[in-house]
Amino acid sequence: MASAAGAGRILAPPVEQLRHLAAQLRLLLPGVRVGEARETTEEFNPEVFWRRLNEAAVKVSGEATTLTTVFSRLPVPSPQETQRICEQVHVAIKAVIAVYYSLPKDEGITLRKLVRSAAVDIVDGMAQLLEVLLLPPAQSPENSDLISCNSVWVACEQVPKIPKDNKAAALLMLTKSVDFVKDAHEEIEQAVEECDPYCGLLNDSDGDNSDSHNAENSVLGFPSNQDSYWSEEDQELIIPCLALVRASKASLKKIRILVAENGKKDQVAQLDDIVDICDEISPSVDDLVLSIYPPVCHLTVRINSAKLVSVLVKALEITKASHVTPQPEDSWIPLLISSVDHCMNRIKELTQRVTQS
Structure with missing residues (x-):
């Protein structure tokens, strides 16, 4: 029917x-x-x-x-x-x-x-x-x-x-985070190396033809000189910012090693906590790296640096308190946190100097 x-x-x-x-x-x-x-x-x-x-x-x-x-x-x-x-x-x-x-x-x-x-x-x-x-x-x-x-x-x-247990899954995610931060670090380092401090100076010597020359460059797709290079203040600020990115990469590498060597498959909650906070490092690094490309807004750099430092310190503290970090192996964490804080203080000093001038 x-x-x-x-x-x-x-x-x-x-x-x-x-x-x-x-x-x-x-x-x-x-x-x-x-x-x-x-x-x-x-x-x-x-x-x-x-x-x-x-x-x-x-x-x-x-x-x-x-x-x-x-x-x-x-x-x-x-x-x-x-x-x-x-x-x-x-x-x-x-x-x-x-x-x-x-x-x-x-x-x-x-x-x-x-x-x-x-x-x-x-x-x-x-x-x-x-x-x-x-x-x-x-x-x-x-x-x-x-x-x-x-x-x-x-x-x-x-x-x-797909990894067959949570430890293997955690290692996969941490490896991806390391690779993302490594790529961002290499990208900004290359940009700094290729930076021409004299970029745009020829435009200033063109006299009455400067406007037409800038217009021509705009048509050709070149940015205006004020937006295409770092000032001396910018270059000084980049140094501690790069140090923060390097610290992020080093921290993620160390955390990944600790999880690989000491992580226990039955400690799923602690592994999840480590992965969750480490997942926030790469986006924070990206935000900081993007903010130090010209034209640089020093206030934005300061905000993004503070965000990265907060996430990085929290990741280190969570890792230190977990089973993956035995006491003899946790001495590097306070040193790294101290280094990160030093970078942040330097960034605050430099950005305050620019914003107050």
Whole structure:
């Protein structure tokens, strides 16, 4: 009877079914981003969890390939065949989400964030694939390249690479933070090395032609001379700022080493606390680095420096109080905090001198 009722139902055209499925997947994303672990009386089994997650990702990848292959050629599938494919895609996506929800908080917030990010990427990647297939004409030759380049396959391939415990997840996140700060440090050091203190002086000697020369430079895409180089006061301020960035990089490296050597897998809360505060260092470094590019606002530099110092000191204190830092190994922390405070005092002195003049 149910089959007869289904057979008599008028199905939407294939394109409309794809559009509806894409919209359904988009509606799932907010819930995944804030989803909590499902409570259960069953004891968590890591081996079962990772096997289920890998299998779910493989299933999604296969459904994405089927979807792409079928809708990248003529004739377009019938409404009935489209319905079957869309249902399989939806079931596969829901399975990935369900596995993510089965990961308890007790396994670590850092680990859950990585699994959540993977689940979000898979759902979002599938929605993107559906939206690309909807672009007219859906059977264009370019669509045959989707199998090798679309993000849903990339997201599914990343699942087996996710760290399997919270300590490994913490190390991965700390490594990323180190790399981000290292890149920012190298970028600003290169900019300082390439700085030409005489940049723009020729404009001052052009006399009556200076305005026209500046206008010409503007047309050519060159900044005006007052915005393209550091003054002597700026260059003096850069020195303690660079010292803060170096201290940030050194601190993150040391914290990562301590977690690698002394971190315990069962101390998930302390590892999460370390990662959470260290995650704030890289954005704070970026804010400081961006603020010392010309034209420099000394007040902004002072504010961003204070923010970085606050985050950095808090990260060092949390690390010192945790199990990853045995007492014989914590002597470097007060010295580094003292060095950071010295840099901040120097920045205050220099910025006050400029703002008061």
